[in-house]
Amino acid sequence: MPIILAIESSCDETSASVCADGAILSNVIANQTIHEAYGGVVPELASRVHQQNIVPAVQQALLNAKVSKNDIDAVAFTRGPGLLGSLLVGVSFAKAFALARKLPLIEVNHMQAHILAHFIADVKPQFPFLCLTVSGGHTQIVLVKDYFDMEVIGQTLDDAAGEAMDKTSKILGLPYPGGPLIDKNARNGNPDAYKFPEPQIPGFDFSFSGLKTSILYFIRDNVAKNPEFIEQNMADICASVEKRIATILLNKLKAAATQYGIKDIALAGGVSANTGLREGLTALGKQQGWNVFIPKFEYCTDNAAMIAIAGYHKFLKNDFVDQSVAPLARMPM
Template sequence: MIVLGIETSCDETGVALYDTAAWENGDLAAKGILGQGLHSQIAMHREYGGVVPELASRDHIRRVLPLLDESLAQAKLTLGQIDAVAFTQGPGLAGALLVGSAFAKSLAQGLNLPSIGVHHLEGHLLSPLLGTSAPSFPFIALLVSGGHTQLMLVSKVGHYELLGETLDDAAGEAFDKTAKLLGLDYPGGAAISKLAEKGQVGRFDLPKPMLHSKDLDFSFSGLKTAVLNQVKKWDAGELKSPEQMAQFHADLARSFVDSLVAVLVSKSEKALKQTGCKHLVLAGGVGANQQLRSALNEKAKKGGFEVHYPPLELCTDNGVMIAFAGALRMLADSKGLSKSGAFDIKPRWDLASNNLT
């Protein structure tokens, strides 16, 4: 079965084609990726310091059809060879989601094909199954994508239990806000991580919010506020040289990253111990952060568990993860398939509420 996947939840337009034969035959799941196209809107949104929903929606409209043509050309397929269409139904920006839903539903109806709405976070947490070292079920998923920071127990495809989540700012939001405080461009994650590599360890004693709480929830607004306080303190002091300013920013970035990573690693290890799982999946945009990956790998050596990552190119939003998640859902239970033309979206959507029965 060849599944077309369409992702338009925020600021990336992704289209991909996935063949379930690789998964069903027990081969490396990534072999099923037949073709894909991806366009990032980062350059467009950078001058505004963040995503502008209206601009995002309009750009999805411009990009989705050329990306479909690109994916079909890579796969050497025609529209007539597609068996089903999967699309991101939520969560995300309403206008952006509507573009993907309308395109997917219209295409499916025109070709008389079934379609399936996919939860954006399900796409992320299943994407490590496409890596060379795929996890075994059950596993713990640390999802750090955009406005989401969650720990999920994944029993099997379509069976998810929320163990903990952020109570305010998500990790990705904390990265972006801290980057803005340090004068870095949007998006902040990669910029902060790169700057932190030049920083001195331990110069600033920043908080590690909820590190010792008994639950598995997160909170990063206080960490961002602590960075703001350090910036204000610096600005109120004596005039410093550009070199001193640059080092201050690097040291503060390093302390920020170290504090945030310490919380994510500690909570993940606690989730593994509480559930008895031996496999941890890191997924989402922040999953590409090298400091976080290094810290998890080090903890895994000492803790006796394995960490699994999606391929780096699949950490950000993409069509492959939606095609793949949709395909696995179809194989597990065909009840979610639809031939309705309704452009239904779910900008706010609890992943656990979408479990298969």
Template sequence: GLMGSLLVGTSFAKSLALSLNIPLLDVHHMHGHILAHFIDDGQEKPSYPFLALTISGGHTQIVQVNSSSNLVVLGTTQDDAVGEAFDKSGKILGLGYPAGPQIDRLAKLGNPRKFEFPVPKAPDLNYSFSGFKTAVLYFLQRETKKNEDFIKENLEDICASIQYTLIKILFKKLEKAVIQTGIKQVAIGGGVSANSGIREHLKSMESKGWKTFIPPFEYTTDNAAMIGISGYFKFLNNDFAGLDTTASPRIHM
């Protein structure tokens, strides 16, 4: 499994580091998603400080990035991550896993204002998504009781409305973070940043004076390049790890 391969990889890295006297670098997975913006692929890169919205199956965070080694979490999810909200909603709709890309594809064909879903309340710059999934479940149970073909007949509109609401939840707090910090450079990262609705909405915020940064598709999901660039910055900073470091698949920032 993941843990086994992580630990095998870690022990191999340690023995290699010891035998060749190579420094060991410990890289934070979510830092990788943020620092992927600095991979040299001809794109304009953000300058410090900037805000990063990290969105994936396991994380939803707003991070103030002051330097490659100084990242401050301003807000985080208190329960589900936004990726889980997409996938759990998709599961209720009978879509396969992962459901996010399918909801994105179907949402393009539907009316985002057709059905209204609640925006969960969470303090400060934090997020909450577990209540959203429950609201979708209850809504669909109620409607299919009246018409058993409700999902089939309205799938595109349901997906569009789900995606519209999740984007609204994400950007409500992100806008708040921009106002509170005065930082108008905003980047997204993590698997869910491949979502076309989120990408388009972020771009549209340039009309409010934001400068936005969207990673190429190949750097949105987990990839070796983002871990490489994180290690590169750590190497430049002489930020080496002790050989007692162990891998953890569930670490949060």
């Protein structure tokens, strides 16, 4: 029964998890509030806070799992993609821990791990399945043929869906992080109050830069007529933006599922925590006769449990790396 310690530090969450024979025993996430003052993640500050958080996070993960460092059989870590300084902290800690304990090292692709988070649950998708992976920097439709045999069949040509939500929140004057606040406001709004354009991109690829621009001009023009427009219509604006982003994503996913004839459909990534997207996929799944899989909220945002489950399946294949491994800001699927 392999016991794996997993480390995640790709952006601004420092996370540690312990996995025993494929079961998650602990999942500790230390968030960084320092970025709120800047309206976004400051890479240099993120890496410094990771250095402060990583030892306490690992200690708490071991404590919650009721295991000691002597029980660990391997160390899994996020190699990339992500912020290089943030990744460096996690990779360095994993290498040092493994070297000191003479343990094997397991590198994990952050985006693959988001998809493999579905294998934490008791009910799992069957291969092959399609996964809509939506995070702050990535928007992809992935054909998942096996645990580590994944093909990106559609991706954003410019901005990601998460970036569109973040930009909208800034336009509306919402504090960082704005995505959850858009979601919260949207719950009280009319999603059909305002109409925003849907980009006409061939195939399964996405584009959100035009949508961001249309939202900017829409707000600018209406505020010019009524300075109180945002405050008076915040819920409806958020609901309408959220609906348009969700329909862009789901229309592409529906087209991909139809072409590939696949019924097992999964959702992953930080934006998969968005209520409108989750509800939209669930409704579309019932309409299309899909088997829909959505992770628990704690496994949607960046977390080490998904690194642990990916590391577990790599451990079974004896897929290890040596101490020369280095972080990669860009790491293909």
